[in-house]
Amino acid sequence: MVVAAGLALSIVQANKTIGTSTFAHLGAAAAAASFLGEALMLSGISFILGTILSSLRRGGGEVQEETEVPVQTLKVPSTVWAFVGLMAVGLMSAMATAALFLVTTGSGDYSSWGAWLPQAGLFSLGVLLSGIVLALYSIGDVLGFQFSRIRDIITIGR
């Protein structure tokens, strides 16, 4: 919805005269909406990856319980903590960037802010994507542990 709002704002902006304050305000609002919308979508992907990690942990435990062997699960790896931290930093910086885009257009010194706020938006998306890298890395670790656990249950029986 926020990305669609960004698109709508861009269309409205395209119908205004270049160089006017309305044009600048609408451009800033469109950029804010686009960055915030993309960041929210990437956060959604991060939450889904977090849910997958939690399901793997719960499912692995349930299977071991059903087969009456000691239930072993991985301690939360450091990559998972880093993933949560990066997701929080990325989402907060995207929200801050969007807020700054909206606040600074009327400040009279927009050129100074406008020089680095697009970079700040890309930075927040980069941080969110880095969190996704660590989430996928953690899923690989958990799957590797679960395969080794199944092998142990088959060969050793516990």
Next chain:
Amino acid sequence: MSTLAITNPNEFELETYRRSPGYNKIQQVARYMVLPSFAMGLMGVLAGLALGIVGGVHIHDHTYTAANIERLRQLAQGFEIGGLAFVFAGISFAIARILGVFRKGGADVQEAARRSIQVLKRPLTAWVFLGLMMMGMMVVLAAAAVHVIFGFDVHTPATAAALTLSAQRYTALAGVERLGIGMYLTAIAFGLASIIHVLRFQAKRIRELPGEPASA
């Protein structure tokens, strides 16, 4: 009401081994490249942000010329997009690593159960994933490098024509960046499709194992 899943017997192309084959070469590379790509990506986007802030801080500084500001703008975007290229590479390597875990883990379990070890031949989706990922990486990294080259091509003092040319180049490169990121995202979609393919094969194989005689 129960449903019955029917698997097409010709759906999976298989390789059979006597011992667990472990990771293939590409998966080995991916295992070692995930964290370095992640670190380089994070450093790249951070450097881009820092360069952008330097440009923003000096925009009203009269000792700073318009050429310096334009150069910083090109460099900031170059580092930012280069960082994103490495972050996307990190995601692709992480997906390849997961595919490797499935290959090795699935084979290890079959070996432990003393059944014939069947492993999927690399599916078409995995080839497309690899190709698009490499093309996407080359396109985005090339755009980042060209941003840096164009940045250093803005000489002090710059004429109005030189600044306009630099702005035009910046806009043109934005399209190249989007193309490369689009390739990366398509590659990631194919990587996830490969994971689905492997999961389907492993579900089928697990159903087969209890009814299959143990090998010597």
